[in-house]
Each structure stands twice: as C-alpha cells, then as structure tokens.
Amino acid sequence: MATGTRTGGILARPTSMEGVWGWVTTVDAKRIGMMYITTSILFFLWGGIQALVVRTQLSYPGAEFVSPDTYNSMFTMHALTMIFLAIMPMSVGFFNLIVPLQIGARDVAFPRMNALSYWVYLFGGLLLSMGWLFGEAASSGWFAYAPLTESAYAADRGMDFYVLGLLVLGVSSMAGAFNFIVTIINLRAPGLTWFKLPVFVWMTFITSILLVTAFPVITVALIELMFDRYLGANFFVAAQGGDPLLWQHLFWVFGHPEVYILILPAMGIVSEVLPTFARKPLFGYPVIVFSGIIIGVMGWMVWSHHMFTVGLGTVAVGVFTVTTMLIAVPTGVKVFSWMATMWKGSIALTTANLYAIGFIALFVIGGLSGVSHSMSSSDFQQQDTYYVVAHIHYVLFGGSIMALFSGLYYWFPKFTGRMMNERYGKIQFFLLFIGMNIAFGPMHWVGMDGMPRRIYTYTSNMGWDFWNMVSTLGAFLLGFSILLLLHNLVRSFKKGEIADADPWDGRTLEWSIPSPVPHYNFARIPNVVSRDDWWARKYVTGEDGVTHPIPQGGAYAENEEDVDVHSIHLPDPSYWPLVTAIGLALMGGGVVFHLAISIVGALIMLVGIYGWAFEPVNEPDEEHEEHEEQVIN
Amino acid sequence: MIRAIPLLILGSMLMLSVGCTPEHLMSTFDPLGPVAAEQKMVWDFVFWAMAVVFVTVLPMLLYMTLKFKRKEGDPIPPQTHGHRNLEIAWTVLPILVLAVAAVPTLNVLKYVLEPPAGSMQVNVTGHQWWWEFEYPELGIRTANELYIPVGKPVQFNLQAKDVIHSFWVPKLGGKQDAIPTRTNVMWYQADVTSPPEGFYGQCMEFCGTSHANMRLRVHAVESDAFDIWVQAQKEPGPVAEDLSELAAEGRDYFENMDFTATYADGAVSKQRCVYCHTVDGLGISGARTGPNLTHVASRRTLLSALVTNNSENLTSWLDNPQAMKPGSRMPNPTLTDAQTVALVEYLQSLK
Numbered sequence: 001m002a003t004g005t006r007t008g009g010i011l012a013r014p015t016s017m018e019g020v021w022g023w024v025t026t027v028d029a030k031r032i033g034m035m036y037i038t039t040s041i042l043f044f045l046w047g048g049i050q051a052l053v054v055r056t057q058l059s060y061p062g063a064e065f066v067s068p069d070t071y072n073s074m075f076t077m078h079a080l081t082m083i084f085l086a087i088m089p090m091s092v093g094f095f096n097l098i099v100p101l102q103i104g105a106r107d108v109a110f111p112r113m114n115a116l117s118y119w120v121y122l123f124g125g126l127l128l129s130m131g132w133l134f135g136e137a138a139s140s141g142w143f144a145y146a147p148l149t150e151s152a153y154a155a156d157r158g159m160d161f162y163v164l165g166l167l168v169l170g171v172s173s174m175a176g177a178f179n180f181i182v183t184i185i186n187l188r189a190p191g192l193t194w195f196k197l198p199v200f201v202w203m204t205f206i207t208s209i210l211l212v213t214a215f216p217v218i219t220v221a222l223i224e225l226m227f228d229r230y231l232g233a234n235f236f237v238a239a240q241g242g243d244p245l246l247w248q249h250l251f252w253v254f255g256h257p258e259v260y261i262l263i264l265p266a267m268g269i270v271s272e273v274l275p276t277f278a279r280k281p282l283f284g285y286p287v288i289v290f291s292g293i294i295i296g297v298m299g300w301m302v303w304s305h306h307m308f309t310v311g312l313g314t315v316a317v318g319v320f321t322v323t324t325m326l327i328a329v330p331t332g333v334k335v336f337s338w339m340a341t342m343w344k345g346s347i348a349l350t351t352a353n354l355y356a357i358g359f360i361a362l363f364v365i366g367g368l369s370g371v372s373h374s375m376s377s378s379d380f381q382q383q384d385t386y387y388v389v390a391h392i393h394y395v396l397f398g399g400s401i402m403a404l405f406s407g408l409y410y411w412f413p414k415f416t417g418r419m420m421n422e423r424y425g426k427i428q429f430f431l432l433f434i435g436m437n438i439a440f441g442p443m444h445w446v447g448m449d450g451m452p453r454r455i456y457t458y459t460s461n462m463g464w465d466f467w468n469m470v471s472t473l474g475a476f477l478l479g480f481s482i483l484l485l486l487h488n489l490v491r492s493f494k495k496g497e498i499a500d501a502d503p504w505d506g507r508t509l510e511w512s513i514p515s516p517v518p519h520y521n522f523a524r525i526p527n528v529v530s531r532d533d534w535w536a537r538k539y540v541t542g543e544d545g546v547t548h549p550i551p552q553g554g555a556y557a558e559n560e561e562d563v564d565v566h567s568i569h570l571p572d573p574s575y576w577p578l579v580t581a582i583g584l585a586l587m588g589g590g591v592v593f594h595l596a597i598s599i600v601g602a603l604i605m606l607v608g609i610y611g612w613a614f615e616p617v618n619e620p621d622e623e624h625e626e627h628e629e630q631v632i633n
Numbered sequence: 634m635i636r637a638i639p640l641l642i643l644g645s646m647l648m649l650s651v652g653c654t655p656e657h658l659m660s661t662f663d664p665l666g667p668v669a670a671e672q673k674m675v676w677d678f679v680f681w682a683m684a685v686v687f688v689t690v691l692p693m694l695l696y697m698t699l700k701f702k703r704k705e706g707d708p709i710p711p712q713t714h715g716h717r718n719l720e721i722a723w724t725v726l727p728i729l730v731l732a733v734a735a736v737p738t739l740n741v742l743k744y745v746l747e748p749p750a751g752s753m754q755v756n757v758t759g760h761q762w763w764w765e766f767e768y769p770e771l772g773i774r775t776a777n778e779l780y781i782p783v784g785k786p787v788q789f790n791l792q793a794k795d796v797i798h799s800f801w802v803p804k805l806g807g808k809q810d811a812i813p814t815r816t817n818v819m820w821y822q823a824d825v826t827s828p829p830e831g832f833y834g835q836c837m838e839f840c841g842t843s844h845a846n847m848r849l850r851v852h853a854v855e856s857d858a859f860d861i862w863v864q865a866q867k868e869p870g871p872v873a874e875d876l877s878e879l880a881a882e883g884r885d886y887f888e889n890m891d892f893t894a895t896y897a898d899g900a901v902s903k904q905r906c907v908y909c910h911t912v913d914g915l916g917i918s919g920a921r922t923g924p925n926l927t928h929v930a931s932r933r934t935l936l937s938a939l940v941t942n943n944s945e946n947l948t949s950w951l952d953n954p955q956a957m958k959p960g961s962r963m964p965n966p967t968l969t970d971a972q973t974v975a976l977v978e979y980l981q982s983l984k
Binding site: 072140238245279281309311329332340342344349364365376382385445457462539541546 | 648651654656657658659660661662669671672673675676678679680682683686687690691693694697698701702703707708709710711712713714715716719720723724727728731734735738739741742743744745746747761791795796797799801803806807808809810812813814815817818833835836837838839840841842843844845898959960
C-alpha cells in the first residue's frame with residue numbers, strides 16, 4: 001500500500017499489515033477491537049486471581065494466607081483491575097468491532113486516535129498494576145477515600161501508581177469516547193437515521209457521552225490528590241483545613257456515571273442477542289432507547305447514595321434517596337422489554353443466548369438489592385457490609401460480564417470466521433452460572449448478618465464461617481469455568497467449524513458481510529431503509545402477519561466481483577499513535593519514579609504528535625500501485 | 634419441566650429466608666432498640682417488595698425460556714414491536730410502588746437522624762484502630778467499651794482523629810461515619826439489657842491495616858447499674874499505697890520509666906507509657922494518643938474488643954503489639970520480663 005519512501009511524514013510509513021508489526025501499527029478498528037478484547041481478557045484473569053486470593057484468605061476465620069497489608073492491596077487492585085482494565089476495555093473492544101459494521105461504515109472517524117486509545121490503555125494498565133512489582137500496590141481501596149490516601153497514611157508509592165495510572169487511562173477512555181461520538185454522528189450509512197440504529201450503537205453513544213463528561217471530574221480529583229501528596233497542598237488534609245468529603249463528592253460524581261458506563265454497553269449487547277435468537281424484533285425499541293438516555297442523565301443525580309452515612313443531613317440524603325429510587329424505573333422498563341422480546345418468540349438456546357438470558361436473571365437480582373440500598377434509612381444497616389459486595393457483583397459480574405461473554409460467543413464467528421464450540425460453551429455457561437451464584441449469593445446473607453466488607457479476617461463466634469467457605473468454593477468453581485471459556489476461545493479460534501457470513505440469521509448489518517470481515521468492511525456502503533435492515537432484506541411480513549423469507553435476489557447481494565475492492569482506500573497504518581502513547585505513559589510513570597523520565601516522555605510525546613500531525617491519512621502514490629488484497633485474519 | 638415452576642417459586646422463597654439468623658452477634662435482624670426497629674420495618678417493606686419481584690420475574694423468565702424454545706420447523710414468530718398500554722403500565726406501576734415505599738423510608742430517615750431532646754451525650758472519636766468515648770456531661774473518658782442506661786436515648790457525636798471511621802452496633806441501629814473535620818450526630822437507645830459480653834459493634838469504613846480489628850462493645854445496663862458504673866469511672870487510679878508491691882512498681886514504670894519504642898514503620902524513639910496513655914491521678918495526665926487506661930481492668934476486652942481482658946493477653950500485647958494488631962500505632966516497648974510483669978500487675982489493678 002504505502003511506498004515506503006519519505007513522504008509527508010517524518011519517518012518512513014509502515015508498509016505492511018502482516019505479522020506482529022502489522023498489528024503494532026494498525027489503525028483498523030477491527031484489529032484494535034481484537035487487541036482490546038484480548039488484553040482485557042488477560043487483565044480479567046489477573047483480576048480473578050486477585051479475587052481468589054481474597055476469597056482464600058476469607059475462607060475460614062483467622063486465616064493467615066496473606067498479610068493484612070497484602071490483603072488490603074488485593075481487594076484494592078482487584079476492583080481497579082476489573083473495572084478499568086477488564087470490563088471497560090472489553091466494552092470498548094466491542095465498540096470497535098461492532099459499531100462501524102452496524103452503521104455501515106468502513107472504520108471509525110479517527111483511526112489513528114483509535115490506535116492511541118488502545119496503546120494508552122495497555123500502558124496505563126501496566127502503570128496502574130506496576131505497584132505489585134515493588135511490593136507497593138495501592139492498598140487504600142479503589143475508592144481511595146482521603147485522608148487514608150494522604151502521604152501521612154499511605155506513605156509508600158501505591159497511591160502514586162493509582163493516581164498516575166488512572167490519569168493515563170483517562171486519556172485512553174476520553175480519546176476513545178470522542179472517537180465513537182463523532183463516528184456515530186457522522187459516519188452512519190445513507191438512510192440510517194437515529195431511530196433505525198441498533199440499540200448497541202445507541203448504548204455506545206450514550207456511554208461515550210458519559211465517559212467524556214465524567215472522566216474530567218475524576219481527573220480533577222486525582223490531580224488534587226497528587227498536589228496534596230507531592231506539593232504539600234491541602235485539598236483533603238483535614239489537619240490543615242482540607243475536606244475529606246470533597247474527595248468523596250468528586251469521586252462519586254464520577255463514580256456513579258462510571259457504573260452506568262460499565263452496564264450500558266452490556267445492555268446494548270443483550271439488546272442485540274435476544275432479538276436475534278428469538279427471531280423477533282426488540283420489544284419497545286423507542287422506550288429502550290429513551291430509557292438508556294434517561295439512565296445516562298439521571299446517573300448524574302444519584303451520586304451521594306454512595307455517601308448515605310457521611311452525615312449529609314436529612315434533606316440531602318432524602319433527595320438522593322428519591323432520585324436513586326427513581327432510576328430503578330428505566331432499568332426495570334428495559335428488563336420487562338427484554339422479557340417481552342422473548343415472549344412468543346422462537347428461542348434458540350445457543351450459548352450466546354444463554355448468557356443473555358442469564359444476564360437478565362442475575363441483573364434483576366442485582367437491581368433488587370440496589371433498590372433496597374436506595375432506601376437510605378434501612379441502608380444504614382447494609383452500608384459497608386457484604387450485602388453491598390453481593391449487589392455489586394451481581395450487577396457487574398451477573399450483569400456486565402455475562403453480557404460481554406454473550407457478545408464473545410455471538411460475534412466470535414463474525415471476526416474469526418469460525419464458530420465457538422456450542423456443546424462446550426453450554427457446559428461452560430452452566431458451571432459459570434452455578435459458580436457465580438454460589439460465590440456471591442451467600443454474601444447477601446452474611447452482609448445482613450453484619451459482616452463488614454474490606455476486612456482481612458473475622459472471628460468464629462460471629463457465625464459467618466459456613467457461608468464464607470461456601471462463597472470461596474463457588475469462587476473457585478467460577479474461576480474454573482473461566483478457564484474453560486478461555487480454552488473454548490483458543491480451541492475454536494484454531495479449529496472451530498467454519499462460519500457463514502450469517503450463522504445466526506441475524507438482524508443487523510454486520511451479518512450482511514463475509515466472516516471474517518474484509519479489511520474494507522462493506523464492498524458497497526449499504527443504503528439503509530429500516531431498523532433491523534438486514535432482517536428486512538431477508539424477510540417480509542405480509543398483511544396476514546406471517547413472515548416469509550424474500551426469494552433469492554431480494555437479499556443484499558454482497559458480490560465482491562461486482563465491486564472493485566482494490567479501489568477502496570482505508571487509512572494506512574502508522575507508528576505515531578504508539579510513539580505518542582509511549583511518551584504519555586513515560587510522562588505518567590516518571591512522576592512516580594523520577595521526573596527525568598517524565599521529561600523524556602514529554603519529548604517523545606511531542607515528537608509523536610508532531611509526526612502524527614504531518615502524516616497524511618494515506619500515502620499519496622498508492623492509486624498507481626499494484627497491491628494485494630488485504631484481508632483481516 | 635414446566636410443572637416444576639411452582640416448586641421453583643417455593644425454592645426461591647426458601648432461599649430468601651436462609652439468611653435469617655437473628656441470634657448471631659452482629660445480625661441486623663435482631664433490633665433491640667427503636668432506631669434498629671424502625672430501620673428493620675423499612676427493610677421488611679422493601680424485602681417483601683423484592684421477594685414478590687424475585688418469585689414472579691425469575692420463574693417467569695425460566696418458564697418463557699422453556700415454553701418458547703425453538704423446535705425444528707417452527708415458523709418465524711409474529712414480529713411484535715411493542716404494546717403501548719403494557720409499556721405505560723410497567724413504567725407507571727413501579728413509580729407508584731416506589732412512591733409508596735418512599736414515605737416510610739423518608740419518615741424513618743428523619744427519625745433515625747434526629748436524636749430526641751435530652752439524650753445523654755457521648756462524644757465518639759475514631760482513631761486508627763480504637764474508639765475513644767467521652768461523656769461530656771458526666772466528665773468521664775474511656776475507650777472501646779461503652780456503657781449506656783437501658784431505655785434512654787443516647788446521642789453520639791462522631792469525630793475522627795486521623796482517617797474516616799464508621800460507628801456501628803447492628804442490634805441498636807444503623808451506622809454513621811466518623812470523619813475528620815466534622816461532627817456527625819446519631820443516636821441509639823437500647824430497650825433491653827445486653828448480655829454479659831455486650832452488644833457487638835465494629836468500625837465500618839476501611840481505615841487502614843487493622844480496620845478488621847477495630848471493634849467495640851456496648852453494655853446496656855439498668856439505670857442504677859449505670860450510675861454505679863459512672864461513679865466508678867470518675868474515681869482516679871489507685872495511689873501506690875493502695876497497691877501491691879509489684880503493682881506499685883508497675884505504676885512507677887508506667888509514669889516514670891523511659892523505654893525504647895519501635896514503631897510499626899520502623900521509627901525508634903524513647904517513650905514512656907504516660908506520654909500516650911492517661912491514668913487519672915498520675916502526675917502527668919491528659920494524653921489522648923492512646924486509650925485512657927484509668928479503668929482498663931474493668932473492661933471485658935482489650936485492643937478494641939479484639940481479645941479477652943486477662944494477664945496473658947496483656948503480656949502478649951506488651952511483648953509484641955504488632956503481632957496482635959498489625960500496623961498498630963502502639964510501638965513495641967522494649968521491656969524486660971520483670972518490667973512487663975510489674976506493668977501487667979499494675980494495669981490489672983486499674984479497676
């Protein structure tokens with residue numbers, strides 16, 4: 001594609017899409033999506049190991065599996081890893097893979113910035129996790145309440161890895177979010193109006209807006225904490241007149257939209273999976289879209305329910321009680337709509353669909369415990385107990401993770417050209433479902449029984465022994481089922497049954513193109529006529545209400561010989577996103593280790609940005625070059 | 634398999650009730666005072682609402698999954714897009730249920746956050762990792778074990794010395810946080826006397842290494858027993874003449890002997906017991922860095938309700954505080970065995 005000679009840019013442009021270097025310099029959203037998903041799965045495993053250490057320590061009273069400080073680091077880093085390095089990036093991986101295809105586009109609006117987002121995520125994640133290498137992993141909780149995080153109480157560098165790691169990760173999230181907002185607004189195929197968009201695209205859009213508006217808040221909080229720790233500022237230092245509650249407000253104003261950032265993509269995924277496997281459209285599409293928007297907006301009005309016990313006063317607590325209760329409504333509406341989608345459908349119990357249905361069940365449980373938390377006066381009993389731990393894991397594991405795994409099984413054929421093994425998948429699903437409930441179900445009871453969270457041990461006279469042991473066993477079963485999932489992924493990737501373009505008789509545009517997806521996505525950008533446009537090209541519903549397949553020729557003819565795919569030009573690969581990301585990561589890391597590193601990092605970042613700015617999207621000479629067809633493998 | 638659904642409904646109801654163990658020491662299902670009782674009432678309401686949803690929605694989901702399972706040759710189902718009235722109903726109905734739930738929730742909120750006029754005052758200060766209690770109206774200061782009279786409201790003014798802590802005695806009511814820079818107000822009332830070991834409580838906001846070890850006890854006693862306790866607490870510690878020879882020696886060490894103190898973070902300095910711990914009646918007084926020990930022997934527990942109060946545990950503590958409470962702000966006092974024995978004898982005489 002590129003000539004390899006010096007053209008507008010500073011260094012020779014990468015030329016090939018093959019091999020490791022092809023991946024390292026890629027700007028193709030499909031490849032970036034796969035890198036996000038692979039990396040997030042690895043971090044998920046790491047977060048899972050940390051969880052198993054926590055559970056082992058708690059399996060019986062007085063255990064000495066790890067020291068108290070190590071334990072405190074374990075639950076801190078487990079949460080950070082799962083939230084920022086597993087769930088969010090896996091969701092972004094799906095944004096990358098699916099959104100361009102569902103809107104009939106060839107890529108995202110800013111492909112190089114897309115690559116930057118991935119590399120900054122990888123390096124930021126490594127920086128956040130790096131404390132373990134030095135025996136200085138953050139140990140003040142993922143919520144990092146001041147004053148515990150001030151230098152006086154958190155003397156080692158754990159909080160520094162926390163602050164800089166999250167600041168760097170914030171760049172990744174925001175860059176990605178801006179990218180998807182512009183992509184969805186600008187790059188929709190002709191005819192694809194807003195209310196024909198698949199719900200997954202809507203949820204991506206709302207999540208991206210939440211990311212762009214919420215991350216600045218945590219950025220401010222982190223910078224203020226950094227100033228306290230390094231420069232003697234007193235934003236949160238009580239003794240000098242600072243206010244520990246300021247941290248909590250800033251953190252939770254970010255933190256609550258953050259949990260919707262974690263769940264909306266998952267809701268988007270099941271909104272795709274359920275209709276496909278019920279062979280019916282999503283029930284109440286406009287209401288589901290509006291509910292998503294309302295959740296996004298109301299998510300800003302509930303943050304202090306994380307602070308019910310800090311002494312805000314009856315009025316403030318009362319207001320947040322009411323807003324928190326109300327936010328249950330749009331969520332409930334979605335659940336009912338999903339169930340109505342299944343009602344009188346023709347339901348195929350593929351693994352992907354089992355995960356989606358399992359999502360509904362477990363998310364309902366998590367949502368119910370959430371409603372009980374909203375009732376502030378009784379929540380004073382549950383706050384900071386294992387009941388909260390049960391709630392968060394039902395919504396995050398039973399919710400987000402289940403939906404993401406549904407997405408893996410559902411879209412695996414599209415991107416790899418192979419089917420995942422269904423029999424294996426079902427066994428894996430059931431073990432996961434059972435393990436998850438055994439691990440987290442008892443936490444409701446042990447929490448109502450008074451067991452605090454974030455404790456490294458407990459005594460036998462409390463009566464918590466039995467359920468803690470049960471919970472630990474469930475956690476190990478869950479861990480085992482994850483290993484099976486990994487095995488299924490790897491095995492299917494290598495030797496799975498070859499997949500058609502449309503193995504599930506899908507409804508949306510990604511199923512109208514070959515599996516695996518060619519580099520250019522669509523040979524011809526589709527003209528969209530209706531919601532579920534692909535389904536509408538395959539089937540027609542007569543006036544008698546019966547739906548028939550449209551005879552051959554009516555379906556969208558994806559005939560590659562008809563279109564000169566060589567004339568489709570996509571942005572060339574580039575080094576600059578990687579270079580810029582390295583610079584940014586060094587800037588962050590240098591603040592923890594040595595400022596000289598930051599200065600080097602800043603220079604590298606400037607070189608990266610400069611090179612990027614002067615590099616054209618495509619190298620100019622290529623129209624006249626003979627080039628091989630580039631296919632994503 | 635569909636016929637198993639009623640069984641599943643019953644099964645799910647059974648599951649919900651398994652967690653009910655009010656006899657456990659920190660159970661929230663055993664309200665022994667009005668604050669806890671009101672909060673339990675709100676919980677009962679929401680529990681039953683949740684239970685109704687749980688036993689209807691989840692079996693329904695299972696039912697649908699099985700009933701509409703695709704069979705070979707099934708036609709494509711009717712492509713229903715929505716149903717306006719149904720969608721309105723399931724939006725409005727939850728709002729109504731929540732509106733009804735909000736009323737007791739908010740009423741109880743006001744009730745639990747506003748102590749009755751004339752409540753006895755207790756100032757609670759959270760430290761890493763122990764509780765300081767001061768009764769300002771009575772001129773008493775103690776630590777980790779609280780006495781309150783049965784049947785009378787007690788107002789807690791919560792503060793914190795270092796980081797955020799949270800004060801909770803489940804059988805008496807919900808918790809509030811103790812935050813440096815502010816005073817949070819809450820109240821409890823015990824309607825029954827406590828068992829001999831007291832009502833159990835614990836710090837509920839993660840506060841560092843030994844958060845898990847920061848516990849407390851509340852003893853609710855009849856008014857006359859409470860008055861006796863107050864009188865005893867007002868007495869200063871015994872003078873040397875009233876002590877055994879060994880205890881008097883210990884008293885002398887407590888007040889006058891410097892020892893090498895090795896802190897958890899490795900710092901080393903010369904300290905004296907009395908620099909951090911107050912025993913009323915000694916020459917030097919007023920230190921609040923560590924718990925007030927004037928009546929330490931009258932407590933059933935030591936180390937913020939972590940271990941039983943006896944000579945053995947006290948000796949182990951003086952020997953190696955870090956082993957018993959990791960990270961403890963109490964340094965390891967370098968003492969000879971003879972000095973330790975004398976100090977323990979003294980401390981055990983501080984009734």
